[in-house]
Amino acid sequence: MERRPLPAVLLFLAACANIQPPPGGPPDTTPPKLASVYPESVAVFPGFKGDVEFRFNEVISEGSTPSMGQGTGDLEKLIILSPTTRVPDVGWHRYRITVKPAEGWKPNRVYRVELLPGVTDVRQNRSKVESVVTFSTGAELPHDTLSGRMFDWKAGAPAQAGLIEAVLEPDSLPYRALTDSAGRFSFGPLPRGEYLVYGVIDQNHNFRLDSREAFDTVRIRPESARVAVPELYAFVHDTLPPRIQQITPTDSVTATITFAEPLDPYLKLDPSKATVRKLPDSTAVPVVALIMHDTTGMMQQRGPGETTPLDTAALRRRLDSAGVRRARPDTGVLRRPGDTTRVQPSDSLAERLGLAAAARPAMNRPPLSDRITLRVGQPWHPGDHFEVSVLGARTVSGVTGDVHSPLIIPAEKPVGRADSLRADSLKARFQRSDSTARADSLRKRKPK
Secondary structure (H helix, E strand, O other): OOOOOOOHHHHHHHHHOOOOOOOOOOOOOOOOOEEEEEOOOOEEOOOOOOOEEEEEOOOEOOOOOOOOOOOOOOOHHHEEEEOOOOOOEEEEEOOEEEEEOOOOOOOOOEEEEEEOOOOEEOOOOEOOOOEEEEEEOOOOOOOEEEEEEEEEOOOOEEOOOOEEEEEEOOOOEEEEEEOOOOOEEEEEEEOOOOEEEEEEOOOOOOOOOOOOOOEEEEEEOOOOOEEEOOOEEEEOOOOOOOOEEEEEEOOOOEEEEEEEEEEOOOOOOOHHHEEEEEEOOOEEEOEEEEEEOOOOOOEEEEEOOEEEEOOHHHHHHHHHHOOOEEOOOOOOEEEOOOOOOOOOEHHHHHHHHOOHHHHOOOOOOOOOEEEEEEEEOOOOOOOOEEEEEEEEEEEOOOOEEEEEEEEEOOOOOOOOHHHHHHHHHHHHHHHHHHHHHHHHHHOOOOOO
16 A cells, blocks of 8 residues: 655644754753642541642752652652651652652541752752641641740750651640741641640751750640740750860969860859869869850859859940940941941941850850869969869759869970070071161161
């Protein structure tokens, strides 16, 4: 049978069916946009069996590490599913990201699925979009919202991207969210009930509280739809007693005691809590001061052995004495009278004045410190050996103990013959330059 050629019209239509963008055009720098979400948020779906879907307007990247159910996949790191204790099943389908619990959807539960910013397209354009889907598989629709603030207590700063885990009692259902750049969080709607709220410095970003990670916890029972959670101060909880890491002399009568873990900031220090004995005959050396430092070293002694951060009134007096005023009451910016330079934030200017830490509005608790300054009543000398004891030291975890450690004052380094000759040569050189300069200044200048 003889084949006849296709009509010209069909050839033209076939050519038009596969239109490609012209080569050499401008590169695509637009990040992917979220087109739709399934299922509908804040709704009841009894017997729900499908997947939660986030659909985008273009093909998205699976990432360099695929999702294998271990929590290490690039897309798995962008999904927070609550309540579950397992890594969810996260799937990539070109335009879509699908999510479901590894154990399947349970009946009569309220689920919360959060997509974090970070989805990229095949050209690595990163999207800043985030989305939350909250729905019920049969339980009553929730209405409560938890909000508050979390601090990294040791760093003395708000906890950015800190993990907030609200465990609903008595079933221990964990609902999770992250803090913003100022340490604030607000997430809901959540079911009504008693919660054990954790604030975690999630170092490995697995959305779980692991051993040796700093955390704080508080128990709340909401009585209204909007619940203010007390401030959370995350720190590493340790059951070991306090331990001295090192003692470093700073001058002839002062040494810094550094502990292996932060101390209780409310610990009242007293010179009677420390003893210093010179070896080898254990001669007692009088201790005149024992002072705890904060992370900035700006502390003042309020009473015998009691320390507290520098108060704002004292700070204001120091700012006034330095000729510093606020540019406007609502700007939080400091400026010297007559200063025409570019206005810097208050922290930046305060740092130049040595007042940054006290001026920075932050925590309602004193900062943590692992250092104590010890001051004695008689000077020590190079080569001396001492034994230092601090009684009743208490860690931030509340464990108390007596600590002991040796203190060795470094011996003076002898000056070698080469060093002395080098010093003599430098001295002679400076003397020659001085005499030359003097001779030049006495030389008469020729009249013009």
